[in-house]
Amino acid sequence: MSAPNFRALPSVDRLLTLPPVQNLLAGESHAAIVDAARAVIAEARQAIAAGAPSPPPEQLAQRVVERVAARREPHLRPVINATGVIIHTNLGRAPLAPDVARLVAESAKRYSNLEFDLESGERGSRQVATRRLLGDLTGAEDALVVNNNAGAVLLTLSALCAGREVIVSRGQAVEIGGGFRVPDVLRQSGARLVEVGTTNRTYVADYASAIGPETAALLRVHPSNFRIQGFTHSASIGELAALAHDRGIVLVDDLGSGALLDTAAYGLAHEPMPQESITAGCHAVCFSADKLLGGPQAGIIVGRQAQLAAIARHPLARAVRIDKASLAGLEGTLRHYTLGSAVERIPVWQMIAMPLARIEERARNWERWLAERGIASAVVAAESAIGGGSLPGETLPTRALALDPRRVPASLIAHRLRRQSPPVVGRIERDALLLDPRTVLPDEDELLLEAVLRACS
């Protein structure tokens, strides 16, 4: 192999004199074009160092034009999720039901009665509708919604426990991910963490013997993104509630996902439900709106009237206030639960409930469509995951399309699919790229297939 030849590469100044780049100079910032030219030359140097031939200057000029054009496109855009991970945090967690997404768009582009009482013509509360819906759905006396569950937990602990002690099982002093660590959140709230029990076993008696005059609350944290197996024990929410009520302290429950429907009805483990925590007697229960609830990013606190009033009054409540677009999406999503249409209409539940035969049929249609265009693939048995720190290790049997890795390596196909418009994200398993129909929205089949065709050609 001959030594890499960098000398044929033009300089940035020379690249700027080529006609396509010259044409750009009229409409674009000079600095943006110079940046693009530098990046294109650096890329070419890398390719040459790896053994590629030196590209002609006209081709480099064209790449500069493409780079500058790409910068004008929105960075944040729709992606087709073919990973089979239903609540994919990197891909935006829960997609909204189409009718709910319309409510979000309306609330964003028009004025609304966000904090305006149309009856009296006076100032109203943005919490009116969600408070009523959450009361109906969970049986709680009161509710407050904020920007996300991390905010809900921080606010709850700040309002109810600052300056006092909070008792937590050692097995639940965990990190949820994205920098949310229970001991750090507690410290930030101004409360003092008292750990009891051991990593694998904590009994209600461990909590009982740690309660003292400084104790404000017991905190249960649902270990949502990992599972310990074997010789384990944790106190039930019922036992903790009985203890808290007996000793006159508060019980706070961070459920994480918080499923309003029973996941056990779909062959999954039972994910704790907010209504169960309320029935057990918790004073404040916190959960996310964009995990198994299937709504927009938001945090929900339901519980007793006295505790919720203190939480709503705390200055942090204003700092973690929910925005109007998320609020519109949350109200619309909750309404599907009260109307009994959640499983039919909320995408997360449609995906969980999707019959295997329906998934297989879609995968077979994909296989046939690609085969007619000369692309070989196979329908294989695989597993879809819930994701998003919900039901760790729990999967649903699925059928996925496996693209033949003998033609093009899976990692290369995966990269090409990510660069399509819209980008497609799959998952690599045993050297094959898998595309799982379960998480591909019903109107995305054609876009996905066109993208696969382009990526494989």
Ligand SMILES: *Cc1c(COP(=O)(O)O)cnc(C)c1O
């Ligand atoms: C996901 C999760 C959080 C954080 O919720 P966000 O809505 O992502 O802010 C907090 N606690 C638990 C147990 C979680 O699973």
